[in-house]
Amino acid sequence: xxxxxxxxxxxxxxxxxxxxxxxxxxxxxxxxLALLILYLVVSGIANAAANLANAGxxxxxxxxxERAGFDIGQTLIPYTSDxxxxxxxxxxxxxxxxxxAIGIACAxxxxxxxxxxxxxxxxxxxxxASVYVETLRNIPLLLQLLFWxxxxxxxxxxxxxxxxxFNASVLLNNRGLIIPQxxxxxxxxIVYASIAIGIGAAIVIARWAKRRQMATxxxxxxxxxxxxxxxxxxxxxxxLMGTPFTPQYPELKGFNFVGGSTLRPExxxxxxxxxxxxxxxxxxxxxxGILAVSKGQTEAAYSLGIRPNTTMRLVIIPQALRVIIPxxxxxxxxxxxxxSLAIAVGYPDLVSVFSxxxxxxxxxxxxxxxxxxxVYLSLSxxxxxxxxxxxxxxxxxxx
Amino acid sequence: MSDTHSEADLATTKLAFVRDDFIEQQEAPxxxxxxxxxxxxxxxxxxxDTILTVVMILFLAWILPPLLNWAFFNAVWxxxxxxxxxxxxxxxxxxxxxxxxxxxxxxxxxxxxxxRVDLTGILLIAGTIPMLIPRVPFKRLNAIFLLIVFPVxxxxxxxxxxxxxxxxxxxxWGGLLVTLVVAIVGIVVSLPLxxxxxxxxxxxxxxxxxxxxxxxxxxxxxxxxTILFMSSVMLPLFLPEGVSFDKLLRALVGVAFFASAYMAxxxxxxxxxxxxxxxxxxxxxxxxxxxxMRLIILPQALTxxxxxxxxxxxxxxxxxxxxxxxxxxxxxxxxxxxxxDPNWSSPQTAVTGFAFAALVYFIFCFGMxxxxxxxxxxxxxxxx
Numbered sequence: 001x002x003x004x005x006x007x008x009x010x011x012x013x014x015x016x017x018x019x020x021x022x023x024x025x026x027x028x029x030x031x032x033l034a035l036l037i038l039y040l041v042v043s044g045i046a047n048a049a050a051n052l053a054n055a056g057x058x059x060x061x062x063x064x065x066e067r068a069g070f071d072i073g074q075t076l077i078p079y080t081s082d083x084x085x086x087x088x089x090x091x092x093x094x095x096x097x098x099x100x101a102i103g104i105a106c107a108x109x110x111x112x113x114x115x116x117x118x119x120x121x122x123x124x125x126x127x128x129a130s131v132y133v134e135t136l137r138n139i140p141l142l143l144q145l146l147f148w149x150x151x152x153x154x155x156x157x158x159x160x161x162x163x164x165x166f167n168a169s170v171l172l173n174n175r176g177l178i179i180p181q182x183x184x185x186x187x188x189x190i191v192y193a194s195i196a197i198g199i200g201a202a203i204v205i206a207r208w209a210k211r212r213q214m215a216t217x218x219x220x221x222x223x224x225x226x227x228x229x230x231x232x233x234x235x236x237x238x239x240l241m242g243t244p245f246t247p248q249y250p251e252l253k254g255f256n257f258v259g260g261s262t263l264r265p266e267x268x269x270x271x272x273x274x275x276x277x278x279x280x281x282x283x284x285x286x287x288x289g290i291l292a293v294s295k296g297q298t299e300a301a302y303s304l305g306i307r308p309n310t311t312m313r314l315v316i317i318p319q320a321l322r323v324i325i326p327x328x329x330x331x332x333x334x335x336x337x338x339x340s341l342a343i344a345v346g347y348p349d350l351v352s353v354f355s356x357x358x359x360x361x362x363x364x365x366x367x368x369x370x371x372x373x374x375v376y377l378s379l380s381x382x383x384x385x386x387x388x389x390x391x392x393x394x395x396x397x398x399x
Numbered sequence: 400m401s402d403t404h405s406e407a408d409l410a411t412t413k414l415a416f417v418r419d420d421f422i423e424q425q426e427a428p429x430x431x432x433x434x435x436x437x438x439x440x441x442x443x444x445x446x447x448d449t450i451l452t453v454v455m456i457l458f459l460a461w462i463l464p465p466l467l468n469w470a471f472f473n474a475v476w477x478x479x480x481x482x483x484x485x486x487x488x489x490x491x492x493x494x495x496x497x498x499x500x501x502x503x504x505x506x507x508x509x510x511x512x513x514x515r516v517d518l519t520g521i522l523l524i525a526g527t528i529p530m531l532i533p534r535v536p537f538k539r540l541n542a543i544f545l546l547i548v549f550p551v552x553x554x555x556x557x558x559x560x561x562x563x564x565x566x567x568x569x570x571x572w573g574g575l576l577v578t579l580v581v582a583i584v585g586i587v588v589s590l591p592l593x594x595x596x597x598x599x600x601x602x603x604x605x606x607x608x609x610x611x612x613x614x615x616x617x618x619x620x621x622x623x624x625t626i627l628f629m630s631s632v633m634l635p636l637f638l639p640e641g642v643s644f645d646k647l648l649r650a651l652v653g654v655a656f657f658a659s660a661y662m663a664x665x666x667x668x669x670x671x672x673x674x675x676x677x678x679x680x681x682x683x684x685x686x687x688x689x690x691x692m693r694l695i696i697l698p699q700a701l702t703x704x705x706x707x708x709x710x711x712x713x714x715x716x717x718x719x720x721x722x723x724x725x726x727x728x729x730x731x732x733x734x735x736x737x738x739x740d741p742n743w744s745s746p747q748t749a750v751t752g753f754a755f756a757a758l759v760y761f762i763f764c765f766g767m768x769x770x771x772x773x774x775x776x777x778x779x780x781x782x783x
Contacts, residue, residue: 138764
């Protein structure tokens with residue numbers, strides 16, 4: 001009896017209320033959400049169109065070809081006030097990439113030094129590193145940027161009383177840091193070529209050495225060899241050619257400096273602020289990464305008779321890097337995004353040039369800010385794509 | 400090989416050994432403690448270590464005396480105007496901070512109404528301190544007070560317009576008041592919104608899932624400054640004509656969404672760390688989705704990520720300083736505004752102002768980070 005009842009139940013499921021059917025509920029819920037989002041988007045666009053029409057602001061991207069009519073303090077590509085808005089966009093974008101790239105390099109070096117110093121056995125070194133990290137991490141970046149710009153760099157002496165470093169070849173004043181320029185002479189091309197050859201040869205040798213070690217087990221001093229090729233070879237060529245570069249030292253003529261290249265105070269403030277701030281975060285990541293490698297790994301390596309230096313290089317660092325690299329990449333991304341604070345110190349980066357000046361001049365805030373956001377968004381999506389790729393490459397494969 | 404084997408066997412067989420004389424008295428071991436030992440181990444363990452120590456001492460000797468002289472010994476502690484802070488050998492101009500202190504705290508909030516700000520501050524402290532001490536009971540009531548009652552009361556007190564309180568427009572707000580308002584609104588909004596977004600991202604409904612992902616990745620992918628530009632320039636465009644809201648509120652919307660996206664990722668980390676068995680057990684008990692989340696999953700997930708949540712709060716607190724770029728006078732903005740006062744223009748004014756602002760931010764952020772470390776240790780259930 002009971003069995004037949006069960007069977008009939010199974011063939012004809014009890015009719016639950018539609019209200020409690022998870023599938024139907026899910027569909028209803030999603031349709032409602034979609035309608036809500038659709039309503040917000042459509043009404044937003046309609047309102048924006050009406051408001052723009054009322055204010056008499058043109059829409060569309062036609063403005064990109066128009067004459068910009070303003071000057072930019074630092075340009076990596078030729079730009080005048082007669083250039084187009086599009087050109088101004090690329091100038092800003094390149095400035096952002098420029099400061100971010102140099103900032104990332106400085107922050108990484110400093111961050112690794114401080115991070116390792118925090119694990120030092122030396123009490124003083126450890127404490128100084130912790131004070132550095134705790135102070136810089138807990139003060140807003142914007143405050144630090146303004147501090148460097150307004151309280152430090154702008155109180156430097158005027159050009160006449162410049163601080164002279166390295167026998168007056170480097171000058172520091174409130175116009176910025178002025179360093180000598182090295183003008184290439186005939187034969188400089190050979191030096192450049194030797195750098196390329198050095199790098200190429202280093203890559204080839206590294207591959208060959210790795211293949212040989214895989215096949216025969218014989219080690220090869222790859223790192224020393226590569227350093228010699230990349231740094232030593234160009235130096236040797238440089239001296240053989242009789243240094244085909246003439247230094248051009250900065251000289252004050254009238255009110256301006258002639259010769260040398262200038263790092264403007266805006267750039268220096270931004271670079272200092274970004275590197276010092278991000279270095280504090282990188283230091284913490286490095287420290288956590290090294291601590292994450294369990295002590296047993298070191299002990300196991302020692303018990304196999306591996307020397308401490310080799311243990312560090314072959315056992316600890318490869319495992320620590322697996323922990324360090326993902327958060328490190330996101331710090332690099334943060335540094336790039338934070339470089340948008342350039343607007344506070346007047347460094348002409350993407351946000352300052354494009355979302356600031358161009359948006360004010362054209363009034364087309366929607367287009368301009370959307371383009372800016374799109375640039376940063378693609379940068380960050382590219383970075384996370386790289387991170388996923390890297391993670392899948394280095395992730396531990398268990399069985 | 401075989402020889403050594405037999406030798407070893409021999410050694411083990413005639414193991415019986417009884418010592419019948421005393422061990423000779425040995426010298427007392429060198430002291431393994433005290434200051435001398437500590438200095439030897441921590442500062443002069445080896446030659447490179449000694450060199451490092453000397454370099455560090457030289458560095459500190461170079462940096463500390465001028466710093467202390469500037470901040471304390473040569474500092475100007477009181478004075479009526481810039482005259483006091485002028486001079487070659489003068490250090491920090493604390494008199495400037497003293498003179499502007501009220502402005503740094505309240506901005507241009509009307510003098511007669513400042514008790515309202517004070518009262519709000521007292522309520523906030525009274526609500527927060529018992530929340531932070533784990534032993535104090537009534538956590539649930541306390542949380543309801545902080546997250547629901549306090550925001551309403553604070554709104555009535557600060558904005559006014561009810562119970563005969565005159566309205567104070569937000570243009571007059573400033574200083575630490577604005578910094579705290581932006582930070583606290585960000586915190587109060589981002590926590591529930593972050594939970595919803597995190598649940599949405601893990602939802603089985605595809606539309607909900609992708610809508611959450613797009614929302615989160617969008618806000619996390621762009622710098623806060625462009626978001627503030629967007630909310631201050633673009634947001635008014637998207638609203639029907641005639642509807643306008645004030646500058647502070649627009650900044651609040653931007654900051655709150657921005658913080659929610661980061662919070663969602665932190666909470667998602669917690670949700671992912673909950674073992675699958677917990678979900679299945681809740682399902683087996685016949686709990687519905689919201690019951691399961693409220694009673695089983697979220698309490699565990701949220702406790703697990705308290706350090707991450709606090710870190711997001713610290714980031715948010717520091718990021719509030721960005722509102723000065725869209726023309727609001729938060730703490731940093733009002734300190735900077737003080738530099739333009741001709742009464743106080745001296746070479747030391749800017750440095751002193753920044754030092755004061757940095758100190759205030761530092762106290763808040765460092766306090767939060769120390770508290771998160773304390774909670775981390777308290778909640779650490781691993782065996783050590």
